[in-house]
Amino acid sequence: MTKFIIALAYKLETSIKYKRFKEFTYNLLENNSYPYKKHFDTAMIFLVLSTIGILIFEVNHKNLRILNDYELFAVIIFVIEYIGRLWISSDMHKIILDDYEKYQLLNKKYKITKSIKKIISKKVDFILSPMAIVDLLAILPYYRPLRLLRILLIFRLFKILRYANSLKEFLQVFKERKFELFTLGLLYITVVFFSSTVIFLYEGPEGVNPNIVDFFDAVYWSIITISTVGYGDVTPITIEGKLVTLVLVVSSFLVIAFGTSIITTGLSDRMEIIKENRVQSETSKMQDFVIVCGFGMMGRYFCEELLSIGKKFIIIDNDKEIVNSAKSLNYLAIHSDATNMQTLEMMGINKGANSVVALTNDDAVNLSIVLSARAINENIKIISRVNNGNSRKKFDIAGVNQTIIFNDVAAFVASEYLGQPVAFEAIDGILLNKDFDVIIDEVEILDNSKILGKDINLVDFKNYNLTLLGIINLSNMNNFIFNPTNINYTVQKDDILIIIGFKASISQLKSDLINLDFRV
The missing domain is CATH 3.30.70.1450 (Regulator of K+ conductance, C-terminal domain)
Structure with a gap:
């Protein structure tokens, strides 16, 4: 049996069809840059909302067979999706092969039970993850012995978090600010417990306040008061209770202000990431565009010319203020390091981009951009600004297609103007006059x-x-x-x-x- 499993693992490792299908499944379920994932997410959101709509419809209407069939169809899709996510959560055959080859290297007898334990552990980790639990709860209500379990269908709403990238980004705020939120939670619990205890001691005894019978009533009053809702169904009667209420009202403002500050700061920081993701999403849809690295004076004029001839482009700059100025002109721009190969790959240097133009005022940075771009894509056209003419040979060796020596160009233009001013003015008027x-x-x-x-x-x-x-x-x-x-x-x-x-x-x-x- 062990030999059969190992042989099967090697067969899967060498199977191109298997790898392609698994890669397709991963891209469809997890890869946000995959073009078809957007359509899949839209379809799944519709499926979730429509089944919740059916649940609401059936509250005051009799069950219709067509709606039951539709729910069955939705559950089948959810089951297939769940199995797909469970499948791509880990590579079982790679775990087996890694362990087997390690044992072979050490001249030890291979025990497949250890590999199986690793596989089960990884699959259990996925099953117990929050979103996997939500997926499971969205499926189970269909196989209900009691109609009461249909309330679990509400958990399908949480599935939308898988498909809406913006919502996922906002949820990251709570993950990133968990320490601050944990501190806030402790403060909130302390205030509620303290105020509930005091109000119960003074107004809980029998006959004092008919609305506070037990400690739960006191907790209910504290939460309603601190949240500034104030239904008015539970109100203090004694002087001590009213004093506690005043203290609690002041405390509630501090708690709310603290919480609002944490969430607002987190959302503000996260908005930058959301905007960059939007730029990346827009770039993934573009074809035949130019990656412009550096948005200084030369970069600004260059982008104006690209815009005038209808050429698409994306700007990468390491200065946040410069990126914001580019965005104010409605240019697609991202705050990142253009020398980073990962950044260039995210911007589509291997996909829709046809040229990379390095226009920073630092030759070392431009050279690094050229080397990174050429290492990723051997065929892409690369144009670079060279500030020091002595560095031109380095750029040629690095694989640049065309260099722009800024000082030489300026000197040439000046000499042409001095030598042939009339001809220069004529050509300048033809090429640069926007009225023509x-x-x-x-x-x-x-x-x-x-x-x-x-x-x-x-x-x-x-x-x-x-x-x-x-x-x-x-x-x-x-x-x-x-x-x-x-x-x-x-x-x-x-x-x-x-x-x-x-x-x-x-x-x-x-x-x-x-x-x-x-x-x-």
């Missing part, structure tokens, strides 16, 4: 482009009111061919046409190149 709809754009030659393999001069750019500046030939080391209309150039696959003109004209050209409706 003129842009320089790239037109990539795709597989289905009808101009592929033909002479570029077949396209009459004048009819489009466009100017072809040049062609980047990717097959020839990204060679740039300036003004190819003066030569007989045959368009090749993946060529990139660099064109200046109006956005509408460029869009029309892109469409015509694919649909063979271009003017010749």
Whole structure:
């Protein structure tokens, strides 16, 4: 039997289908970044609320068979979910293999009973966890010998905590502030016990206060008073009782203020995490976007240009105030360390991102960002700002695709302006004047482009009111061919046409190149 179990464990370890199915189950139930989990959570919330609605409906209505069938369907789904969570809570076959290989290494006889004990222990830990108990209580009422047990269906409401991430984040406040809340709880119990004891001593004796018969009445009065509800059904009669009430009212304000302060502070801290989770969720839905690391002056201008051309982007900065300024502009931004590989992975460097741009004013930080990004994704395009020109070689070795040497760019612009001020002003006016709809754009030659393999001069750019500046030939080391209309150039696959003109004209050209409706 032991040999069979070990053989089965090895088979599961090498089974790709098993691993894929378990990974799918885990992603669906636990992985918040999994795209289908949102739909699953929505469906489960609907299922929970609808079954609670049925419970409310049946209070004053007779049972309908269709509703009983629906509840049976819901319970089946809950049972499958419970089994799935129990399954992914631990890897049984890995526990067996780890123990077996350890015994083999030590030349000892393997005892499967120890592995089974470990497996049972891990499964019991899951079963006794709070949310697993809630899941179980949500299932058990269906198999009820007494209708009274249907009240346990209310526990299904707590299942919503599994599916609503915002609620889970708020509950984390109580976990993080458990010491403060425990202290508050002790203070609350002390005040209640003290006031209950005093009021009972003075008004509990027979004939003094008909509303306080036993100690429970005194506790009830204390809790109602300290919570500032004050129903008025139990009121003190004696002078001593009234004095206790005054002390209790003052104490209640202190307890409530203390509790409110704890919860408010915790919620404030947690709100930042909730906002970051929202940014991460938004990023997981994006495709073909840019990760901008650093939102200084250059980063701000860069993001403005990305926004103007309709390019999606996410900002990462380690300065909280800078992140808040980016958010005030309605940019997606997160307060984190861009040199951290985990941060880049969370922001989708292996998923929807197509470029990483490092624009901090520290070369060491930019270099670290480049190294982290390249280590995670070998193919992603990386652009980095270089403040010290002597560091450029380091960036090239690190795997950057393009460097921006800030001082060199500034010097070049200044020299061009001094040498050719009129031409400079003209180009500056065309490219940077927001009143003009003129842009320089790239037109990539795709597989289905009808101009592929033909002479570029077949396209009459004048009819489009466009100017072809040049062609980047990717097959020839990204060679740039300036003004190819003066030569007989045959368009090749993946060529990139660099064109200046109006956005509408460029869009029309892109469409015509694919649909063979271009003017010749």
